Amino acid sequence: MTPIIELSHVTYSYPNSDTPALKDLSLTINQGEWVAIIGHNGSGKSTLAKLLNYLLAPTAGDITIAGTSVTEENMWAIRDMVGMVFQNPDNQFVGATVADDVAFGLENRGIARDEMITRVQAALTEVQMAAFADREPARLSGGQKQRVAIASVLAIQPKILILDEATAMLDPKGRREMIALVHELKTRMGDELTVLSITHDIEEAASADRVVVINDGDLIETGAPAQVFANADKLREFGLAVPFAEQLKEKLRERGIDVPASYLTTEGMVDWLWQSISTK
Amino acid sequence: MAINFNQVGFTYQLNTPFATQGLHDVNFTMPEGKFTAVIGHTGSGKSTMVQHLDGLVIPTAGEITIAEQRIVPTTKPKELNKMRAHVGLVFQFPEAQLFEQTVLKDVMFGPKNFGKTATEAEAAAKRALRTVGMAEKYDERSPFELSGGQMRRVAIAGVLAMEPDLLILDEPTAGLDPAGQEELMTLFARLQKERHLTVVLITHQMEYVAQYADHVVVFEGGTVVKEGTPAKIFDDVAWLQEKQLDVPIAKQFADKLATKGVTLDAVLDIDALADQLAEQLGGSAHVH
Numbered sequence: 201m202t203p204i205i206e207l208s209h210v211t212y213s214y215p216n217s218d219t220p221a222l223k224d225l226s227l228t229i230n231q232g233e234w235v236a237i238i239g240h241n242g243s244g245k246s247t248l249a250k251l252l253n254y255l256l257a258p259t260a261g262d263i264t265i266a267g268t269s270v271t272e273e274n275m276w277a278i279r280d281m282v283g284m285v286f287q288n289p290d291n292q293f294v295g296a297t298v299a300d301d302v303a304f305g306l307e308n309r310g311i312a313r314d315e316m317i318t319r320v321q322a323a324l325t326e327v328q329m330a331a332f333a334d335r336e337p338a339r340l341s342g343g344q345k346q347r348v349a350i351a352s353v354l355a356i357q358p359k360i361l362i363l364d365e366a367t368a369m370l371d372p373k374g375r376r377e378m379i380a381l382v383h384e385l386k387t388r389m390g391d392e393l394t395v396l397s398i399t400h401d402i403e404e405a406a407s408a409d410r411v412v413v414i415n416d417g418d419l420i421e422t423g424a425p426a427q428v429f430a431n432a433d434k435l436r437e438f439g440l441a442v443p444f445a446e447q448l449k450e451k452l453r454e455r456g457i458d459v460p461a462s463y464l465t466t467e468g469m470v471d472w473l474w475q476s477i478s479t480k
Numbered sequence: 481m482a483i484n485f486n487q488v489g490f491t492y493q494l495n496t497p498f499a500t501q502g503l504h505d506v507n508f509t510m511p512e513g514k515f516t517a518v519i520g521h522t523g524s525g526k527s528t529m530v531q532h533l534d535g536l537v538i539p540t541a542g543e544i545t546i547a548e549q550r551i552v553p554t555t556k557p558k559e560l561n562k563m564r565a566h567v568g569l570v571f572q573f574p575e576a577q578l579f580e581q582t583v584l585k586d587v588m589f590g591p592k593n594f595g596k597t598a599t600e601a602e603a604a605a606k607r608a609l610r611t612v613g614m615a616e617k618y619d620e621r622s623p624f625e626l627s628g629g630q631m632r633r634v635a636i637a638g639v640l641a642m643e644p645d646l647l648i649l650d651e652p653t654a655g656l657d658p659a660g661q662e663e664l665m666t667l668f669a670r671l672q673k674e675r676h677l678t679v680v681l682i683t684h685q686m687e688y689v690a691q692y693a694d695h696v697v698v699f700e701g702g703t704v705v706k707e708g709t710p711a712k713i714f715d716d717v718a719w720l721q722e723k724q725l726d727v728p729i730a731k732q733f734a735d736k737l738a739t740k741g742v743t744l745d746a747v748l749d750i751d752a753l754a755d756q757l758a759e760q761l762g763g764s765a766h767v768h
Contacts, residue, residue, distance in 0.1 A: 239657075240657040240659055241628050241656060241657045241660055242628070287655065341522055365655070369654060369655060371521060371522045372684050372726050373724055374522070400656075400657050400658060436659075439657050439658065439660070440658055440659075444730075444733065447750055448753065448754060451750060451751065452757060454754075455758035457758055466736070467736075470733070470736045470737055473757060474737060474740035476761055477761060478741070478742075480760070480761070
């Protein structure tokens, strides 16, 4: 396991703010990992994302991406490695057509035209939007827009894809499709792609290899989804959603039922219930 | 304010080569003083319908009745000013509409615009800000220095300050964290009960529909395809899936159990589910 993102004692304070948005945060993410960062609004998750590609510079501490220090002089090298998709797809469209939009980042980097055409096509195919190459971005659905935004990032061939609440504005279908797309990308690209998803969506977080909980600028916990989601009280304390199976377990416990202490997925809970009921 | 749609149609850019149909043959009734949820996938016509409730657009066919007001294709937007004073519309991401220098001034804008004096507007604004849980210390702050959740609440206070009888909410909790979502929905449910408001909620979140709605209207392809209680709407799972709509998680869960042979009476929320399961598991049911 090779570390790809390393944060060491990182603190960030916004100008004119008394309390830091991130406090002395240390975290290592390995190459090829899919990590979900969860925390309530204003917890510091998005600040963390912005520090990773030098949209913000830390007040204290060090960040390295694939061994390169995140500093002003390395900024462009860093941004080639770290691609970001934001919450509102309408805020990041610049091109008149879908293909132009995906080409924008490549043009900025002075990629040769032939290479550019190949890469745009490949990136759009990757997100199943090749058929929309000549369409106007404004006329796409929210889910389609976000897929194009991912294509724009993939065209740069980054090592790290950051999704900053990228599914928050989508309807349930769009959200599920996005999560499925990230699964596909991960399956195909394996360790070549590291995914960092900042999210409130429990389903999205549960898809990750590892979950990091941030609350008011502090790193509270990091662990496998099963480990983090098993502690319903703690999740609630930090303003986070509790998976349905865990909520149901709590409700049954209140009703005097002995339920398993370990984390159960929805399927796991269904199995446990029918087995318990059928042996009554 | 009861709302009735009778054969309502709306065509964008009517009588031009760009004419596109937004709504057609829309019929429904939203009962006065009740919580009505409007569901349907993206592009089904929900938001176009909502724009009619505030007179933002005038139907190109049919007839709408909102309380005493009748709206037909020949109605002039100006005639609707009186009605509009009773309708509060919370758009998606309403914080995008904040513009004033202070929180208090921003919330006062609506009442002043509808003819209230500065003193009256200030009193209404302060009441509304406290209702949404914004403490007095924020009154003189710039709305742009607040967190996303607080900005959302200030924007909603701006609507409540006009003391509407009809409150229309278009995905009011989108983008908020779970605790923020819960707080807002609890607030709307409380307001609806205390002030006997007519609430129209446009949402993709079926948990809210199951939990709060008295009445549900389902849109697809620019028209209403079903109308009824949540229990009636969620009864036909195959039909909902065909319409690309979700089923509340508690019901999905009960349906999964049913495939394993554990049958329960119809449930839409987690408490009803837990009650029935506890009974089958031999615990003490109905503990609240």
